[in-house]
């Protein structure tokens with residue numbers, strides 16, 4: 001006979017976290033063919049997107065007691081809609097959650113916060129990231145006005161991601177295979193030490209070693225945010 005143990009603390013914690021959650025609904029889901037990337041359009045009626053001046057992130061409930069942060073981009077404050085781009089090329093609670101979402105599903109999130117990555121008002125804004133950073137770079141570009149001040153590069157092990165990013169969003173960022181290629185690319189760019197601002201996101205090891213590399217090359221205006229271990 002199957003027995004289940006009632007754990008009052010777990011039950012209370014679950015009830016409490018459920019009361020703190022906000023809800024939204026899935027408007028559309030697109031799995032980028034062969035790219036390990038899932039694009040999700042959301043309606044978040046409780047979010048005040050007019051306040052989104054820094055690149056935001058949303059802490060979604062992706063399973064029982066399990067939360068993951070994802071970056072909204074392409075938001076429209078009038079309709080309370082936005083999109084996500086989730087790297088689904090690996091197995092993980094967040095990746096698996098994104099892959100099974102369907103139109104009209106309800107999503108739950110704990111909070112919306114900011115990465116403190118607001119684009120400088122006049123300097124060149126250089127966004128650098130990996131496959132988990134596509135949405136972040138799109139949001140950074142959305143907040144950079146005029147968008148001609150935005151430049152950047154991505155380290156992607158799946159070339160289809162860069163192609164689809166260009167086809168769907170008209171974003172032409174340098175697409176590099178690894179960090180070595182990125183360092184070579186940086187050395188060739190005419191970035192001025194005084195008037196270039198770097199915004200680096202992605203896996204923790206990439207983010208910290210890139211910051212060291214840029215500092216060694218005399219750049220001081222660098223903002224970083226590690227996304228995953």
Ligand SMILES: Cc1cc2nc3c(=O)[nH]c(=O)nc-3n(C[C@H](O)[C@H](O)[C@H](O)COP(=O)(O)OP(=O)(O)OC[C@H]3O[C@@H](n4cnc5c(N)ncnc54)[C@H](O)[C@@H]3O)c2cc1C
Pocket residue numbers: 057068069070071072085086087088090091092093094095096115131132133134135136225226227228229
């Ligand atoms: C502020 C913020 C914003 C973020 N925005 C986004 C976003 O817009 N899109 C997005 O995809 N992610 C984003 N992330 C990362 C996201 O929150 C998760 O950490 C990531 O999706 C991994 O979660 P998971 O449950 O799928 O994998 P986990 O269960 O955390 O990890 C499973 C395994 O997969 C590896 N792994 C995790 N991520 C990757 C990856 N991208 N590539 C290769 N291996 C990986 C881990 O090292 C681990 O071995 C953001 C993180 C932060 C902090």
